[in-house]
Amino acid sequence: MxxxxxxxxxxxxxxxxxxxPDLDWIEKQGLLAIKIGQMHALRIDFLDxxxxxxxxxxxRRNKILDSGRFERLVLDALAPDSRDAFDSIESIPLASASIGQVHRAALLDGSPVVIKLVKRNVTVNFAREVQKLRRLLKVVTRLYPALKRAGDPVGILDDLETFTMSELDLRHELQGQQVLKEIQRAQGKRFDLTSLRFPRVYSELSNASxxxxxYVEGETVDELLESNRLEYDQLLDLFRLHGFFLFCVGTFHGDLHPGNVILRNNQWTMVDTGFVGKVSERLRLGLFYFFKALSQYDYPACARALHQMSDVQIKHNDYAEFERRLLDLYADFTDRTVSEISLTRQMMSTIKLGVHHGMHFERGIFSVIRSLMYMDGMVLRCQPNAVLMKDMRxxxxxALGVLPDGKSWSDLERQRR
Ligand SMILES: Nc1ncnc2c1ncn2[C@@H]1O[C@H](COP(=O)(O)OP(=O)(O)O)[C@@H](O)[C@H]1O
Ligand SMILES: [Mg+2]
Structure with a gap:
């Protein structure tokens, strides 16, 4: 570009x-433009x-490979001795995204499976496009430093690159689910994660593409939301699981949108684990205590938690002004439903406010924000009159019961006083 x-x-x-926006034109510009467009689809904080x-x-509007071509590409990508492993491959795809296409299939022993294929080798081209755009953005942000403070476009691009490059190599999916499964196993009975599972991957039949x-029976959260069949309590259960990884561990499914979770008999299966988000302890605890304070509508404590999350400490006077502005921002927040005040918009404004007063947040914050946006979007579709913050109490x-870090949090707090 x-x-x-x-x-x-x-x-x-x-x-x-x-x-x-002219979607045909965007698609013609290639994967990077599509990804930037998709990212903006979630930005209800500044787009209508x-x-x-x-x-x-x-x-959704992705070019679908016809089944003959799909099958040929799959067989070409597999090792010769794996090519006879399938009894049948369904001709209609389950899904076709900008990068991958997924079909149902059966193995010779009848086991139902899904085959996911990276459609084309776009990796090199994508990396080159990102590089070009990064150079351009650096020039632009040098000319207009305010842009960096307001939205950090280079940081957003870096995040988009890490995320997409990770998706382009399917071996990351297995690695990702192994990381999350290990956390689940290590947790044992301290925090009940038994309603969560991951699909078995046939690693002998899998590679980068x-x-x-x-095949997991059930329906995706997206399908359930579309037909109004997801109960709000079920959604809260999903948030509880994802929240555990986000806030208690800081290692989490980095793309938990409603198409990537399948529900059946109160069991959640997370698919598409190609990108695992990771945040530092400072950020994770800061976020947790921010939401804890927010759920109690204790806004001065929200301000302190946000400051704690920042890599840099701001001056006393700046802090006083920041706190005053934050209290203004939250003046109407108490007991508002998710459709009255968009949590995504509120969160983005809060972070912008911090940055405006000299705070700086590590890059991992973008993957957390993406997660929070997805959650906000799901509640909006499931129960628009929910007061989510209250319901998260x-x-x-x-989580407070399993958070081993009460002490490190108070140490962090003390340093900032
Ligand atoms: N193991 C599976 N069992 C059943 N359906 C699946 C499975 N994996 C993926 N799907 C379906 O295919 C869709 C796309 O798969 P996903 O792995 O999320 O690929 P993409 O990277 O293209 O989003 C999912 O939203 C889900 O509907
Ligand atoms: Mg997906």
């Missing part, structure tokens, strides 16, 4: 008032709802 194409992309996403819904189509895994109490 050159400077002109990038300007046009920005104009399509933000500028073209009165008309929605209709625009976001429109951009969401970028997740093909992955064969057990039992989880926060439960």
């Amino acid at each position: 050159n400077a002109i194409q990038f300007s046009r992309l920005i104009w399509e996403l933000y500028g073209a008032r009165g008309r929605l 709802r209709e625009r976001c819904m429109h951009l969401c189509r970028l997740y 093909v992955m064969v895994s057990e 039992p989880f926060i109490q439960e």
Whole structure:
């Protein structure tokens, strides 16, 4: 993407008032533009709802490989002795995304499986495009430093790159689920994670561009939300599980959108584990205590927790001003439903406020924000009149019981006083 194409992309996403972004044009610009568009589909904090819904189509409108071609590419990518492993491959895909395509299949012994294929070798091209755009953004942010403070576009691009490069190699999916499973195993009975599982991966039939895994019966959260069949309590249970990884461990499924979780008989199966998010202890605890304070509507404590999350300490006077502005931002927050105040928008404004007053947050914060946006989006679809912060109180109490870091948090707090 050159400077002109990038300007046009920005104009399509933000500028073209009165008309929605031209998705055909975005798709023609390649994977990076599609990924930037998809990322904006979640930004209900600064794009209007209709625009976001429109951009969401970028997740679905993907070129589908016909089944003959899919099968040929799968067989080409497999080792010769694995090519006879399948009894049948269904011709209609289960899903086709910008990178992968997934089909149901059966092994010779009848086991139902899914085959996921990376559609094309786009890795080299994508890396080159990111490099070009990074150079451009560095020039732009040097000319307009305010841009860096407001949104850190280079940081966002770095996050997008790590995330997409990880998706382009399917071996990361198995590694990702192994990391999460190990955390689950090590947790034992301290925090009940028994309702969570991951599909078995047939590693002998898998490599960087093909992955064969057990077919999981059930429906994705996306399908359940679409047809209004997901109970709010079930959603809270999913948040409890994901919240454990996010806040109690700091290592979590990095792309937990509603298409990546399958529910059956109150069992959650997480798929698409190609990107595992990781945050430092400072950030993880800061976030946890931020949400703890928020669930109690204790805004001065929210301000302190946000400051704790920052890599840099701000001056006393700046802090006083920051706290005052934060109290303003939350003046109407208490007992508001998720549809009255968007948690995503509130969170983004809070972080921007911190950055504006000199705070700086590590890059891992973007994958947490992505997770929070997905959760916010799911509640909006499931129970728009929920007061989520209040409903998270039992989880926060439960997590406090297993958080081994009460002490390190008070140490961190003391350093900042
Ligand atoms: N093991 C599985 N069992 C059943 N359905 C699956 C399985 N893996 C993926 N799917 C279905 O295929 C879709 C796409 O798979 P996913 O691994 O998320 O690929 P992508 O990277 O393209 O999003 C999922 O949303 C889900 O509906
Ligand atoms: Mg997926």
